[in-house]
Amino acid sequence: MTTGTSRRDPILRVAPRPGDINANGHIFGGWVLSQMDIASGIVAAREAEGAVATVAIDSMEFIAPILLHDLISVYAEVERIGRTSIAIRIEVIATRDRGREEVKVTEGLFTFVALDENHRPRPVKRDA
Template identity: 80%
Template sequence: MTIHNDRQPVLRVVPGPSDINANGHIFGGWVLSQMDIAAGIIASRRANGSVATVAIEKMEFLAPIHLRDLISVYATVERVGRTSMGVRIEVIATRDRGATHIKVTEGLFTFVALDEQHRPRPVDAA
């Protein structure tokens, strides 16, 4: 697992009781939502404007998230094309009062930069 001592997470969230599935773990959809929010923040900054999620590539759930885990979501722009960019997301769960750090999922989210009419525009054209 990568330890991120050199950078700050885009989001830090503690899931609540309403986020639990029948197995007592956090819903995958809740985690996906947090990842999309973090990726969107980073993509919007890079595009200097509005963006839309257009694809999620190879997302794998590596370990469950438990109630009261502190979830840290890290995001990095991995590639930039003409109108799109790929944002790598990694989610780390911290438990046992900070003693344990577990990588729970990661994925590559693709975003398209949007103009005022919500059509694709060049990433570097603000």
């Protein structure tokens, strides 16, 4: 079994649907990107203790295609925290062949800014 995980819990676990397939029989990159943005947004909002917005996607890399019958697990962890921003490292693992194989399919770094009630950047709350 090939694996890129170390017994951690995914932020999201999703199965692509037939409408998510491109002309090559793989899952659209945009669909995968949206799942990554959702997962990283969950982690960033928890860390910021409030609303956040995606401001950058860095070092995005598609490593292997996602297939229709794959189950994808999206893992996310805080990489760094700035004054108003939070960078989240994302890794996506596809489980194939009824759970017999795990393949790392993509990874990236998503940066969010914490937002105030007027949708303007605000400092990230820090423990004293």
